[in-house]
Amino acid sequence: MNTIEEEVPLGRRRRRRYSVEFKAQVVAACQGPGVSLAAIALHHQLNANLLRRWVEQAEGNERFLVARSEVSVPSAATPAFVSLPLETRNARTGEIRVEVRRADQSITVSWPTSEAAQCAAWLREWLA
Incomplete structure (x- = not known):
């Protein structure tokens, strides 16, 4: 998936620009409980500070939230509670x-x- 809107010519580096859909998808991935923003940033090859800024903008910006709701992002399944039997010899x-x-x-x-x-x-x- 190409996340950069314009091609960068060889030589001088240019600032990367990300589509609103890509930003919304990455921010939506950060919304789960216990999710590490740093891990999400590494996975998408982003700077963690940039991702944190996107998340803060999404929380306060209605335009960003509307774009986010239009993108279908599969939600991570919440793990179910797993009961483990405990050894009660000493009891x-x-x-x-x-x-x-x-x-x-x-x-x-x-x-x-x-x-x-x-x-x-x-x-x-x-x-x-």
Whole structure:
């Protein structure tokens, strides 16, 4: 997809100009939750500061928003919640287990859950 409206002659560099449709498409890609503007800019070979300016203009400029609504951009599917089963071995036994491994050596310390505060104090002291 050619995003530059005019061809650049060899030699001296000229300022690139982007179509309103291209800007709207890129800004729409930035609207999802948790989207990195820097990643979108890299993907489209844009400067992140330029893209941020486009996003700010889109938020305050009605003309830009109208052009954006005319462009059909597939929305990224929101990932569904994935439930993972947790291992509850220690909950059944009623103990806190701390296992430390270093190279080929291992040490395991067990504490009753009723003494969790003392276990936390011991860990803080031990790790200090």
